[in-house]
Amino acid sequence: MMRKNLKLCSIISFIFIIGIFLLQTSCNSNSGKTLPELKSENLTAHFDYFTYKGDDDFYKENPLPGDDYYYNPILPGWYSDPSVGSNGEDYYMVTSTFAYFPGVPIFHSKDLVNWKQVGHVLDRPEQLPLEGQRTSGGIFAPAISYNPNNQTWYMITTNVGKGNFFVKTKDPQGSWSDPIWLPEVHGIDPSFFFDCDGKAYIVNNDEPDGGSTYQGHRAIRLIEFDVDNDVTVGSSKMIVNGGVNLDEKPIWIEGPHLYKINGKYYLMCAEGGTSVDHREVIFKSDTPTGPFKPAVMNPILTQRQLPNDRPIPITCAGHADLVQKNDGQWWSFFLACRPIDNKFENLGRETFFMPVRWNEKGFPYMTKDDEVIPRMIQMEGVKRDDSLKIFGNFELKDDFTSSALGMQWMNIHGDASALYSLSENAGYLSLKCAEVSSNEAIPSAFVCRRLQHHKFECETSLFLHSTSKSDKAGILLYKDESHQYLLALQELTQDSSLLSVTRIGAEGAAVLSSRVITKSLNPVKLKVTSSGKAFSFQYAIDEEWNMLASNIDAYYLSTAQSYGFTGTTIGLYASSKDY
Incomplete structure (x- = not known):
């Protein structure tokens, strides 16, 4: 009898082992990886991969004519306020x-x-305090410069919740210093200028002498900087009051950069705010402290005068920086938008790039009269490297097999590394369903990337080891705390789960579509697609995709509707807190 029982136990054990093998094989066939084991009660949402695929019509209909052409924007998606520095051999942009x-x-x-x-220049929490700051707070308009007098790179910027500061390094691709705060520099948008005589200056936007006399009245100020001791010297001086013509009451002069070219000092700034009236203007002087005389042909870059119904419009152009190549040619980097119907600005302010020309008065300019910023430009002698996948339609996939997140990934409101792990289960991004939601101004379990195309497709595969019925995880489209769409999976019972699409806003959360599904040993695949004007949300348990919600208005996430300074981001999200 004992032998029979032992034999029976052996058969049962064998069947159990075979069952486990078949289960693992089934999971492998769906995800390419084994089912993650629950090693921590804190990390409950496990994402197998994430794909991003751009599909904009312009790139399909307008192939580049040669390998020395590039598309504008050079950095598509929300890369605003570009600044470029050079040491004569290398160029760095922030x-x-x-x-x-x-x-x-x-x-x-x-x-x-x-x-x-x-x-990233600011890759440590101590460099980037963001406590209590909302999405459009934080870091404004970083400016990067190289000082040949001490062979040091500087990045200076504004943290609107704390003040102006700079960091420095000998190796821009390595670690940067902790912040060095500048209590005597007020306002926003500081920028360094290192003169050939060894002197250094900071120019910035601030209140004019005597205070503002109308809404948007600002000035550009200059203060000397002691390179050896990393402190400012003396008091700041107003070098431009209001803008090109104070009688016209120009608004929001900002983003100043100071250059020395052919013995003259040029001060270039933005005017008009960062919307459709945005423009770039320039002044010239014999000394860095002024007086500065504006160019007659100002603005030297804008699209504000062009008809609203023009095809494939580029709008909001301004906030530029200049850089010279070794061949003597000057180029300009600047921000601009490419909305659909002058309404869908979901991509935010992007980085554009074009050659600089010079007029007979010795002033640089990018556009004049009714010139349109080109979407394709040639740079002779430079071969385009399509493997970099920085513009045009491209497809990227992250299998989460590295020990650290790729450089495209970000968190919102600060470092959220305590809420995710890449080592909990090798080959998965594991998120914690924490008691924090994406409409709060504190770090949440949201790992995201920029949208870079109007038409795109994103996909992931999710295992949810829920420990609470309030746990939810999925794909989040995020504009700010009050403008979001969430495609989420949530367990209901031991046998069923809920899939939903929720609009998250200042008024609360509204479920736009939901479906109860039978729980499966397989992961749930999630997909978001965009037509540029509308989103669709799909899911799959096996191989067949099912539509959960379609024709969801993309305008809800547009800057034209929500305001703010960022574009839309998309990524992987988990939470146990209701909205």
């Missing part, structure tokens, strides 16, 4: 990040066309 972490992406190039992200 852009704004507002309340996202890590802060200030830094790109490297040898030719001004082929750019590769090499890191």
Whole structure:
């Protein structure tokens, strides 16, 4: 009898082992990886991969005519306030990040066309305090400069919740210093200028002498900087009051950059705010302290006068920086938007790029009269590297097999590394369903990337090991705390789950569509697609995709509707808190 029982137990054990093998094989066939084991009660949402695929019509209908052409924008998607510095051999570019972490992406190039992200300038929490700041707070208009007098790179910027500061390094692709705060520099948008005589200055936007006399009245101020001691010297001086013509009451002069070209000092600034009246203006002086005389042909870059019904419009152009190549040619980087129907600005303010010309008075300019910013430009002698996938339609996939997140990924409102892990289950991004939601101004379990196309498709595969009925996870489209769409999976019972699409706003949350599904050992695949004007949300348990919600208005996430300074981001999200 004992032998029979032992034999029976052996058969049962064998059947159990075979069952486990078949289960693992089934999961492998669906996700390419084994089903993640629950190692921690804190990490409950496990994402197998994430794909992003752009599908804009313009790129399909307008192929580049040669390998020395590039598309505008050179950095598509929300890369606003570009600044470029050079040491004569290498070019580095930075852009704004507002309340996202890590802060200030830094790109490297040898030719001004082929750019590769090499890191973030502000990649440590102590460099980027964001406590209590909403999405459009945080880091404004970083400016990068190289000081040949001490072979040091500087990045200076505004943290609107704390003040103006700079960081520095000998190696821009390595670690940057902790913030060095500038209590005597007020306002926003500071920028360094290092003169050939060894002196240094900071120019910035601030209140005019005597205060503002109308809404939007600002000034550009200059203060000397002591490079050896990292402090300002003396008091600031107003070098431009209001803008080009104070009688016209120009508004929001900002984003100043100071250059020395052929013995003259040029001060270039933005005017008109960052919407459709945005423009770039320039002044010239014999000394860095002025007086500065505006160019008669101002503005030197704008699209504000063009008809609203023009095809494939580029709008909001301004906030520019200048850089010279070794061949003597000057180029300009600036922000602009490419909305659909002058309404859908979901991509935010992007980085554009074009050559600089000079008029007979010795002033640089990018556009004049009714010239249109081109969408395709040639740079002779430079071969485009399509493997970089920085513009045009491209497809990217992250299998989460690295030990750290890729440089395209960000968190909102600060470092959220305590809420996710790449090592909990190898090959998965695991998120914690924490008691924090995406409409709060504190870090949540949201790992996101910029939208870079009007038409796109994003997909992921999700295992949810729920520990509470309030746990939810999925794909989040995020504009700010009050403008979001969430495609989420939530367990109802041991046998059923809920899939839903929810609009999240200032008035609360509204479920737009939902469906109860039978729980499966397989992961649930989630997909978001965009036509540019509307989103669709789909799911799949096996291989067949099912529509959960379609024709969901994209305008809800547009800057034209929600305001603010960022574009839309999309990514993987988990939470146990209701909205």
